[in-house]
Amino acid sequence: MNIGIICYPTHGGSGVVASELAIGLAQKGHEVHIISYAPPFRLRAFHQNIFIHEVDVASYPLFKYPSYELGLAAKLVELAENHHLDIIHAHYAIPHAASAYLAKQIYNNARRLKTVTTLHGTDITLVGADPSFRRIVKFAIEKSDGVTAVSHYLKNRTIEEFDIHREIRVIYNFVDPGQPARNRGLCSREAFAPKGEKILMHASNFRPVKRVGDVVRIFAQVRGRIPAKLLFVGEGPDRPFVQRLASDMNLGSDVQFLGEQDQLEPLFFCADLFLLPSEQESFGLTALEAMNCGVPVISTDVGGLPEVIVQGETGYMFPVGDVAGMAGKAIELLSDPAALELLKTRARRRAEQFFDAARIIPQYEAFYREILNS
Ligand code: GMT
Secondary structure, eight states: OEEEEEOOOSSSHHHHHHHHHHHHHHHTTOEEEEEESSOOGGGOSOOTTEEEEEOOOOOOTTOSSOOHHHHHHHHHHHHHHHHOOSEEEEESSTTHHHHHHHHHHHSTTTTTOEEEEEEOSHHHHTSTTSHHHHHHHHHHHHHSSEEEESSHHHHHHHHHHHTOOSOOEEOOOOBOTTHHHHHTTSSOHHHHOTTOOEEEEEESOOOGGGOHHHHHHHHHHHHHHSOEEEEEEOOOTTHHHHHHHHHHTTOGGGEEEEEOOSOOHHHHTTOSEEEEOOSOOSSOHHHHHHHHTTOOEEEEOOTTHHHHSOBTTTEEEEOTTOHHHHHHHHHHHHTOHHHHHHHHHHHHHHHHHHSBHHHHHHHHHHHHHHHHHO
16 A cells, blocks of 8 residues: 555654554554654654655745645645545644645545544543534544544444544554663663662653643652662753742752653653653553563553553553552552562563564555545
C-alpha cells in the first residue's frame, strides 16, 4: 500500500506512535509518506521506504495567521496525485483529520483515496472539547473512512462527548520488545546515584495534565524515608514551575532535569520506578515503554491506564492527587526487593504479551485493507 501519515513531529505520544507505525509498515514493504511541519524526531535516521514531506505554509502580508491547515491539505493532494496514495492516516484529530477530509474532496480520484483518523487523547479530552473546535472534530470523525482510538476508554469518551454513531476501532499503543536489549548498559546508575540511592523517573511534555508537581511531592515523601534520586525527562510549560517547587522543597541535586530525550529506554535501565500521576491519560505510552524495560509504574487510575497497568501486578494506580498513596506504595516497594523484582518481571511480560508491535501493527494493516475494500 501507499500510505500517507500525518503527525506532529515533536516529543509527544501521538508522534511516537505515528513514527513507529511508519517504521513497522515500511519494514513490511509499504511505501510510507510522512507529512508534518518538521521531520519527526524518531524518523531523523534513514529508513528504507519512508519519505518525509514538510508542509509549506504560504505567508502573505494580508495573512495575520498563515494557514497550516490549507498548506497541509494542498500537500496531501499533491502527494495523492504524485504517489498514488491509497490511505491518508491522520494522527491526532486537530487539525490533521480536517485537512485530510479537505484533501480528499479536492483530489479528483477521491473514490480511491481513503482517510483514517487515529484519536490519541487530548484531541478529544482537552483540545477537541473546546467549543471552538467541537463541531469540526465531530465532523472530521464522522467523515473519516475509518477511525481508531488508542484505548476503550478513549473510544467510549469520544462516543459520549461527541455523540458519535459510527464504528471506532480500538488499536492500542505498542512497543518493540527488542528495543530494551539494544539500550541495556548505556545509562550508568552510579553517575546518577553514587551512593546506591533508589532512582525514580518521570517523562512527559510537562503540560498541566501531567501534574508534574505531584511527581516532586511524591518524591519528597519517598526521599524523606529512603535515599533516592529523581530523574525528570522532557520539556514543556510546567518545567519552570517544577524546578522552583523542587528548589523550594530543598530537594537540590537529588532532582535532575535531563531535558528532551529521543529514546527513553537507556534511562529506564537506571530507574527503579516510573511515576505518572496524570490528571488524564488516554493510554499512557510512557508507562508501557517503562514496563517494556521492566520498570513498574506508579500512576493515577484515570483514562486508559487501567487497560495498560494491572493493579498490583505490573504497577499500582491511585486516584488523581493521592500523593500520599503513591508515595507510600513507592516506599513500600523500594523497601521490598523481592516484591519489586516480581513486579518488574510481570511488567515486562505484560508489555511483551499484549503490546508487541508485531501484534499491533498488523491490526492497522488489516484495518487499512478493510477500509480500502469497503
Ligand atoms: O500527552 C502526551 O503525552 C501527548 C499526547 C499526544 O497526542 O502526543 O499523548 C496522547 O497520546 C499518546 C499516544 O497515543 C497516549 O499514550 C497518551 O496517553 C495521550 N496523552 C493523554 O491522553 C494526556
